[in-house]
Amino acid sequence: MSDPTLLIPDNTLITNSPEEGRALAVKMARLTIKITQPDAVIREKLRPVYANDAAMLIAIGQTVAMEFATIARANGYWK
Helix, strand or coil, rough: CCCCCCCCCCHHHCCHHHHHHHHHHHHHHHHHHHCCCCCCHHHHHHHHHHCCCCHHHHHHEEEHHHHHHHHHHHHCCCC
16 A cells, blocks of 8 residues: 555644645645546646636636635735
8 A cells, every 4th residue: 555645744833934835735636636637648638728718727726715815814924
């Protein structure tokens, strides 16, 4: 059995900068996709579908934005 995917890398939302927080948000969004569709072959087959669909790309951006908002709040970025 393979190791479970850690949905929060290093088990913390605390980052050294907003840039690191944004990178963490992207990584967490990607991990969500990996957990939702664990088959890498299927994910590769689906990539051209969403890569050419503006609505799907916007949805991906919204997912990252929600993750980043959570990370920003945890780090007090907007104080």
